[in-house]
Structures are given as structure tokens and as C-alpha cells.
Amino acid sequence: MVSTGCGRKIVEDGSSVSETYTAGPVAALRRIAFLMERGREETRRIEAFRAAAAAILPLPADEVADRVESGTITELAGIGPSTGAVISDAVRGVVPERLARLEAEHDGPLAPGGRALRAALRGDLHCHSDWSDGGSPIEEMAFTAIELGHDYLVLTDHSPRLKVARGLSAERLARQLDVVDAVNDHLGGAFTLLKGIEVDILDDGSLDQTDEMLARLDVRVASVHSKLRMESAAMTRRMVGAIRNPRTNVLGHCTGRLVTGNRGTRPSSDFDARAVFEACVEHDVAVEINSRPERRDPPTRLLELARDTGCLFSIDSDSHAPGQLDMLDYGCERAEEAGIDPDRIVNTWPQERLLAWANG
Ligand SMILES: [Zn+2]
Ligand SMILES: [Zn+2]
Secondary structure, three states: OEEOOOOEEEEEOOOOEEEEEOOOHHHHHHHHHHHHHHOOOOHHHHHHHHHHHHHHOOOOHHHHHHHHHHOOHHHOOOOOHHHHHHHHHHHOOEOOHHHHHHHHHHOOOOOOOOHHHHHHOOEEOOEOOOOOOOOOOHHHHHHHHHHOOOOEEEEOOEOOOOHHHOOOOHHHHHHHHHHHHHHHHHHOOOOEEEEEEEEEEOOOOOEOOOHHHHHOOOEEEEEOOOOOOOOHHHHHHHHHHHHHOOOOOEEOOOOOOEOOOOOOOEOOOOOOHHHHHHHHHHOOOEEEEEOOOOOOEOOHHHHHHHHHHOOEEEEEOOEOOHHHHHHHHHHHHHHHHOOOOHHHEHHHOOHHHHHHHHOO
């Protein structure tokens, strides 16, 4: 018998070769969703698989198996014909057809380059849960980060002014920190979900969260999300103001540009990049290499300028769904192409060094 990973096993009994599936229906549904997310398929099509996994997770395996045999699995709330078919195959030990197809389409590195750097990354400093505009619960993001081999993941939901993304008030953020503690208690120490925020940089360069709450976090990413077309001198003052804030650790997607994708395209903001990157060096703030294909931020010219200015970097997924955590592949390829020394990339560092830097 040969294990091919992800619950699939090749069984040879002399006369025939067959493939069995042993990981169970929840794993099959989660893996399908993961592969669709990393392949950037439409969120609405993926949600059904996440919802179906959540629907059967609390049920005893016997009950799920009985429903498959009696043909009543689709009577459960949240299970439709296609998710029911996946569950039925998995319960019977058959590789679900949809899963096999997605493994063939979407498995393997997302980018050919940057493989050594990707292997050197220990975690990710930028992701969103369904507490703001992400699609999945906090614990699902954490589980997937563990499956990807991360030592840590910083949860960085949005700040209050970003109302379209359900930014967290100080009160909601305080509640979220209790949830992060609870998740870590259950995970038992090898992996840590770190406390963070993607805090809006307001027009005057101040940060959109109380200093008291920012002080309670492990890592803070500061990003511009509004008035992206501000005049250059004002935008430079705004960004440098945020970089000077002693709480700021990472400057998120610095130009705000969108180069592709269903949100359309958008040009880079105008600012004095040299002044901004010099401020990052002076105040020990890392420049984010945002891995999302629709952002590719900073553009190559600015990435090289930040490199030559002596900046630190953070290669972040900015993921809004678990499968997007894998998009670090894209950022690693760009960092490698730009010849950035891995030791200048803060998420190659062990957790203790990262936390000492972020809170020094
Ligand atoms: Zn952002
Ligand atoms: Zn973000």
C-alpha cells in the first residue's frame, strides 16, 4: 500500500490497483475548500464546502454513515447534492471525484520560484478571520496555518473605521483576544496564534485603535485603506506619521494598487517612497511584501528601492480565507527575484526574535 497523502492510499491486491480514501468526510470537505481558495475560485462556490464541513463536524461518525447509507445526508441543514456526494464517497472510502480533480488542478507550488525562501518562512504576519472581512472562523485559520507548517500566525483583523470590512472596535478586539487565548490553550504550544491588527492609517497619520489596545497586541500591521488618491506630500506625511508611531511594526501594502482581480484595478498612491522607506529603517518598521496576486505590492521598482534603503521586510499572505494562507508562494518568488537576504525578512525569524523586535 502506498500513501499518496491527504488520506488517499493506493491498494494493490495482486490483480487490481485501487485507490481508497481514509481521511473521512470533514477532511475531504476542508481540503476541497482549501484547494479552491488557493486556486482563487469564487468565494460563494467555496462556502458550501466550508459550511458542510461545519455541519457534520459535531455529528458522530455513525450518524453520518447511517445517513449516507439511507440516502438522507442531504436532509441535514447545510448539505446539498454536491457536498452530499463528497461526504458519501469519503464515508465509503472512495476518493471524492471533485477532490481528485482539484488535487490535479491546484496542488503543487503556486509559483515556481522562491521555494527555498518559502521553506525558511516560519509564519505569516497578516490574515483576516470572519470577525472582520475574512470568510472563516479564527480556529480554522489557525488549523490551516498548522497544516502548512507555520510556527505562528498573526491574526490581523481590521480596525473600527473600516466599516465595510466590519472593523473591530476596542471592545470587540478585547473579546477577540480572549478567543485567541482559548484557541492557543487548545493547541498546546507547538504553534502560536499571535495577537495582531491591521490598523488603518488615518488621514493625519494616527492609528485607528486605542494605544491601550495596540499595546496588548504582539504585532501591528498599519495600512492605508482610505483616500488613496491623496496628494503626494500629504500622503508621505501621513505614512511617515504612522511609521513613527512606536506601536507600528509592519507597513502593509504600501501603494494600495490593484493590478488584477474582481475588484478591478487601481493605480499606486503617490508618495515620496524614499522618505517613507528611510522612515521605516529609522523606526525599525518592516515593509510588507503583500503576496496577493491582485496586489503585488510594492511594485518591483519600489521593492528594489526598499531593499537598497536597508529596510526589513515581511512576506505576508493578507489571506481572507484559509487556502489563501498558501499565497506566500507568490511573495517569496518576488523577494527571491529581488535578491532580498532572508535574514532581513522578519517572518523567517523564530517567534522569540519576532516578538522581541515587535515589542522592543
Ligand atoms: Zn489591507
Ligand atoms: Zn489585510
